[in-house]
Amino acid sequence: MRENTNGRLQGSKYDKILRENMQFILPGIIEKVLKLNIVKSAELNDKIQITRQKEVDALYMVTDADGVSSILQVEFESSNRPKMHFRMAEYRSMLHQIYDQPINQYVMYMGKDALNMPSKIDLPGFKYEYKLISFSELPYELFLSSDEPEAQLLAVLANFGDKEPAEVIQAILEKIGKGDSDVLMGNKYYEQLRVIVQLRKLDKELEMAMDSVNTFWRKERDVLFKWGKKEGIEKGIQKGEHKKAVEVAKEMLVEKEPLERIAKYTKLSIKEIEVL
Incomplete structure (x- = not known):
């Protein structure tokens, strides 16, 4: 029982960060991950109320470069949900009743465990499918190259390729710290990174990366001071x-x-x- 409570509390931390950062995160995901050529978007009320109220992570009315409008729903999940396909189907049914528009649904999986959520329903008289994407299959550079620190944080959830985790985390720290380790202390993005790395159980790697950043800037200041003093x-x-x-x-x-x-x-x- 205690474990379930902790899981819900931890999940609420991720949800809070995502909701706070969504306006900065979503544009890059739409363009670079979902590969949608959106030229116009407007956020919709994310509380869908018909017979009961359901809250979604991101819900937008979007228009692509061809002038085609649709509803875009994006959900972020930190754990595998065995009934996710039925949950998404319920969302879709509700959205169809509210909006007279085509609907595109995506679930972005952020968890460490192997992705095994069902993405389709194939029952007699009932067939449905949504698009499922795992962060661990996306290159970390896709997020680190963003100009938005909120999006740069997501690099820690992506595929590191041949890089060591501490090396990638150090690169994130240097970006969100704007090249100065002192800026990191009290930095809201650093605090958010400390929460997000727990999804990958990379707490030790974060400490190693922080030590490297601090060591470099301390030594660099010493060297430049000795040289610049004269x-x-x-x-x-x-x-x-x-x-x-x-x-x-x-x-x-x-x-x-x-x-x-x-x-x-x-x-x-x-x-x-x-x-x-």
Whole structure:
């Protein structure tokens, strides 16, 4: 009984984050995941009331590039629901009674366990199907490349490819922290990330990534301070103090920092750095 209560409480945390971020998350999902060419949309009342009230995650009236209007419903689920096909069919029946429009339904699965929810009903006289998509099959770059931090957070639920989880989480932290680990403290997106990583049980990886971010920025500030204290970074480079830039680059190479990051902060080219 206790476990079920905890599960509901945890699920409500995910729901709260999704609802708070939906206006920033959904446009990217519509374009990059659902592959819909929508040019106009208007959010609809997500409480469908006929004989009983049912609340959906996202419900929009949309118009595509061809001028075709339809109802778009998107649900986010953190666990496999064995009766999801009947639940979605019930939604569809209600929507048909309310709106005289074609209806497109999607369920986005965020859970860690293998996806095994049924997406169709095939019974005598009753056939129905909705579209089911798993975050774990989508490339994490799809979300990390977004300009919206709310969407960048979803990269932790996606497929990491050949990247280690801590490496992907570090990339997320650097984006939502705008390149400064101090910004992360008290950052609402960092707090949301701490909740979302629990869907993948990546709490330890989050700690590792946070340590890496803190270590890098602490060392970088030390290096740049020592260099800038005497001449000033921009002033030194402008005067042609190439030697100082090389010294900083070598020190950052020892710390195994990416070449692109070294180039950014020393103003040396990647080719110059590679031969050091």
